[in-house]
Amino acid sequence: MPPRTIDTRTISLDHVTVNRAGNDVLRDITLQLNERRIAIIGLNGSGKSTLVRLLNALVLPTTGEVRVGDLVTARDAKQIRRQVGFVFQNPDNQIVMPIVGDDIAFGLKNLGLRGAQLSDRVDEILARLGVAHLRDRESHTLSGGEKQMIALASVLVMNPSTIVFDEPTTMLDLRNRRRLQQQIDRLDQRAVLVTHDLDMIADYERTIVVDDGAVAFDGAPADALDFYQELCG
Numbered sequence: 001m002p003p004r005t006i007d008t009r010t011i012s013l014d015h016v017t018v019n020r021a022g023n024d025v026l027r028d029i030t031l032q033l034n035e036r037r038i039a040i041i042g043l044n045g046s047g048k049s050t051l052v053r054l055l056n057a058l059v060l061p062t063t064g065e066v067r068v069g070d071l072v073t074a075r076d077a078k079q080i081r082r083q084v085g086f087v088f089q090n091p092d093n094q095i096v097m098p099i100v101g102d103d104i105a106f107g108l109k110n111l112g113l114r115g116a117q118l119s120d121r122v123d124e125i126l127a128r129l130g131v132a133h134l135r136d137r138e139s140h141t142l143s144g145g146e147k148q149m150i151a152l153a154s155v156l157v158m159n160p161s162t163i164v165f166d167e168p169t170t171m172l173d174l175r176n177r178r179r180l181q182q183q184i185d186r187l188d189q190r191a192v193l194v195t196h197d198l199d200m201i202a203d204y205e206r207t208i209v210v211d212d213g214a215v216a217f218d219g220a221p222a223d224a225l226d227f228y229q230e231l232c233g
């Protein structure tokens with residue numbers, strides 16, 4: 001996958017700690033995220049979801065600061081969520097409207113789009129993901145793989161500069177996993193992917209291994225995988 005230059009904002013974490021119920025689930029994390037493809041791997045409960053939720057203000061630091069360009073998550077959550085989209089592990093957490101087309105249109109309507117401008121954007125994104133035929137379907141009747149594509153469409157349609165995927169393939173069969181992987185590979189946007197699916201990330205520019213709330217390794221995927229395998233024992 002050739003690296004492409006993209007106009008996106010650097011995401012930086014500066015000495016970030018997140019405390020939950022008296023425990024530091026993330027400890028003193030300092031990172032600058034500039035690459036186009038970044039993977040986050042690590043054992044269950046190591047802190048991966050908490051780390052990526054910091055990137056679009058779903059989680060705020062207990063101490064330290066997270067910035068997207070000049071914006072600070074603790075202050076500018078609304079603007080940051082337009083820059084940094086988030087695709088959840090379970091698309092049911094993300095699909096809010098009973099009809100697919102309305103779900104995709106939801107965020108754009110909040111931005112004031114109406115009429116042909118709105119419906120063209122919805123059509124365009126559904127066609128791009130190969131799911132135009134789902135536009136008028138009732139959301140709850142979709143299969144898990146179809147729901148995951150609609151969840152991705154609802155994020156992509158807002159044209160964020162970074163998209164975070166938190167274990168997006170967990171509920172997918174092999175065919176849909178490959179489809180989603182292709183869609184992620186094609187994105188112009190920066191992608192930050194949390195996954196246990198290690199073969200998805202071989203081409204990534206950077207892989208961060210999280211262990212016990214800290215960054216245990218940060219580098220090329222092949223080296224990260226060696227490190228992770230040793231960690232797993």
Ligand SMILES: Nc1ncnc2c1ncn2[C@@H]1O[C@H](COP(=O)(O)OP(=O)(O)OP(=O)(O)O)[C@@H](O)[C@H]1O
Binds near residue numbers: 025
């Ligand atoms: N609100 C909370 N209250 C108490 N503990 C929490 C809370 N949120 C997260 N934790 C704890 O923080 C740790 C890290 O959780 P996190 O979901 O970030 O891990 P993860 O690496 O994404 O795990 P997995 O691979 O299992 O999804 C876990 O021990 C979890 O139980």
